[in-house]
Amino acid sequence: MSQQHLVVVVGAGPAGIYGTRKLVEAGHHVVLLNRDIKPGGLAEYGIFVDKEKMKTGLRKQFKKILADPKVFYLGHVTVGANQALTLDALKAMGFGAVVVTAGAQGTKKLGIEGEDAVGVYHAKDVVYHYNSLPPFSQRTFEIGRRVAIIGMGNVMVDIANWLLNHKKVDQVVVVARRGPLEKAYDDSEFKYIDMYLDNADMKQEIERISSHLTAVGQDVEAIKTKFIGQGEPLEGRKLTFRYLYSPIKVIANDQGRVAGLEAEQNIMILQDGKTVAKGTGTTQRIDVDSVIYAIGDQVDASLGLPFSRGAFVTNPEKLPGDPNPAAYQPYNPELKSPLEGIFVAGWSRNASVGLVGVAKQDAERGMKVVNAYLAQKPDSSAGEMEMKVEALIERLKSNGVSPVTKEDIELLEGAEQEEARARKTWDFKYTSDDKMIEVIAARKAAR
Numbered sequence: 001m002s003q004q005h006l007v008v009v010v011g012a013g014p015a016g017i018y019g020t021r022k023l024v025e026a027g028h029h030v031v032l033l034n035r036d037i038k039p040g041g042l043a044e045y046g047i048f049v050d051k052e053k054m055k056t057g058l059r060k061q062f063k064k065i066l067a068d069p070k071v072f073y074l075g076h077v078t079v080g081a082n083q084a085l086t087l088d089a090l091k092a093m094g095f096g097a098v099v100v101t102a103g104a105q106g107t108k109k110l111g112i113e114g115e116d117a118v119g120v121y122h123a124k125d126v127v128y129h130y131n132s133l134p135p136f137s138q139r140t141f142e143i144g145r146r147v148a149i150i151g152m153g154n155v156m157v158d159i160a161n162w163l164l165n166h167k168k169v170d171q172v173v174v175v176a177r178r179g180p181l182e183k184a185y186d187d188s189e190f191k192y193i194d195m196y197l198d199n200a201d202m203k204q205e206i207e208r209i210s211s212h213l214t215a216v217g218q219d220v221e222a223i224k225t226k227f228i229g230q231g232e233p234l235e236g237r238k239l240t241f242r243y244l245y246s247p248i249k250v251i252a253n254d255q256g257r258v259a260g261l262e263a264e265q266n267i268m269i270l271q272d273g274k275t276v277a278k279g280t281g282t283t284q285r286i287d288v289d290s291v292i293y294a295i296g297d298q299v300d301a302s303l304g305l306p307f308s309r310g311a312f313v314t315n316p317e318k319l320p321g322d323p324n325p326a327a328y329q330p331y332n333p334e335l336k337s338p339l340e341g342i343f344v345a346g347w348s349r350n351a352s353v354g355l356v357g358v359a360k361q362d363a364e365r366g367m368k369v370v371n372a373y374l375a376q377k378p379d380s381s382a383g384e385m386e387m388k389v390e391a392l393i394e395r396l397k398s399n400g401v402s403p404v405t406k407e408d409i410e411l412l413e414g415a416e417q418e419e420a421r422a423r424k425t426w427d428f429k430y431t432s433d434d435k436m437i438e439v440i441a442a443r444k445a446a447r
């Protein structure tokens with residue numbers, strides 16, 4: 001006999017939505033709570049603005065999953081401590097299970113002097129800004145002409161893409177602790193910024209660090225062949241790299257704005273076969289007027305799950321099974337026990353790791369664990385589930401929160417598509433929550 005339960009999923013990014021599909025396929029009903037008005041998470045508000053095919057493809061898939069009558073989408077609802085809805089309150093309402101797929105919303109800092117100067121930003125905030133996610137879409141980002149990006153992954157490439165192609169800054173300086181071979185970005189992504197690479201500067205930079213590369217057994221000539229291209233940077237806008245540097249201080253001017261970055265020069269050593277950066281004590285000033293940290297994110301501790309070193313604590317016990325159920329169970333290290341009926345998946349389980357496909361796979365594995373947990377519990381009736389959804393909506397309303405439903409999202413998207421057509425562009429987004437709510441209300445009134 002098919003089992004049915006009402007499951008609450010917190011976060012409607014790729015992990016939450018693909019996870020919902022697996023729960024629904026197993027016969028369960030899902031209440032999908034989402035901080036943002038619109039679903040999609042970083043697929044909507046992270047993936048680069050002009051990746052039309054990828055974004056529209058994902059939107060279509062998400063829409064289909066959300067259209068299932070067993071899915072209740074409640075957008076513009078943030079779960080967490082000091083919010084209208086806490087995880088404890090959700091637990092007390094007696095849902096079959098609570099699944100946290102809220103991504104990695106906390107930001108990491110380097111903890112260096114001067115990092116609160118005007119002009120220092122986290123990549124995620126910048127990415128949310130140019131992808132039109134309120135309130136970041138409404139904030140001013142004081143980006144100058146010469147911008148340092150700290151970190152060497154795909155997010156660095158996206159930020160450099162935005163700075164060079166859209167903001168048309170004069171120079172982007174990528175600052176990396178280790179050398180060219182330790183890059184974390186994909187070559188297929190680098191093509192978006194390759195035309196700005198200052199090849200003469202790259203040659204000098206590789207020559208500057210060549211003895212350190214040789215010291216760890218790296219082939220300097222092969223590195224030159226791979227990383228030095230031909231030609232001048234397009235339209236004079238330059239992309240340069242400063243390898244083997246760790247930032248130690250943001251230098252601010254007397255108005256508190258970024259005037260430069262002080263970085264310690266590193267060497268590389270081999271540890272267990274891996275290259276590790278080691279400071280030399282020698283410092284160098286890099287002249288930039290803005291700094292963006294693209295060093296990955298951490299989970300949001302205010303969600304209220306046990307938290308340690310940027311991650312939610314999961315059950316350290318290695319339980320049998322594929323997937324290992326323990327990895328999806330939040331764990332209280334003081335009581336030495338997993339939290340009953342709560343699960344984590346996607347970037348909430350493994351912050352800033354992998355593309356959409358990885359978050360999807362993680363959620364699908366996690367939902368196998370959730371479905372196995374639910375199979376041991378007595379069934380819920382359709383009437384009981386309906387009453388619980390109503391009670392949740394009532395609770396939100398009495399706490400001053402008016403959730404946005406999937407019907408509201410349809411109206412909003414309809415209005416945005418009309419606006420996009422009128423502007424002869426493939427995509428248009430309203431950039432404030434108030435405007436989105438106003439548009440939904442106007443469409444409802446006009447029906």
Ligand SMILES: Cc1cc2nc3c(=O)[nH]c(=O)nc-3n(C[C@H](O)[C@H](O)[C@H](O)COP(=O)(O)OP(=O)(O)OC[C@H]3O[C@@H](n4cnc5c(N)ncnc54)[C@H](O)[C@@H]3O)c2cc1C
Pocket residue numbers: 010011012013014015016033034035036039040041042043046047048051077078079080101102103104105127155158300303345346347348353354355356357358359
């Ligand atoms: C800059 C950038 C570019 C990327 N580009 C690509 C790309 O080109 N291709 C690709 O395949 N992958 C890309 N990725 C990776 C991809 O976006 C992630 O793998 C994926 O989005 C992670 O999914 P998730 O559901 O775990 O988290 P998220 O996508 O972050 O979704 C989390 C959801 O939870 C909600 N939420 C957060 N906190 C709460 C709360 N307290 N209460 C309720 N809801 C909450 C949010 O509103 C959001 O909808 C990119 C990532 C970044 C950062």
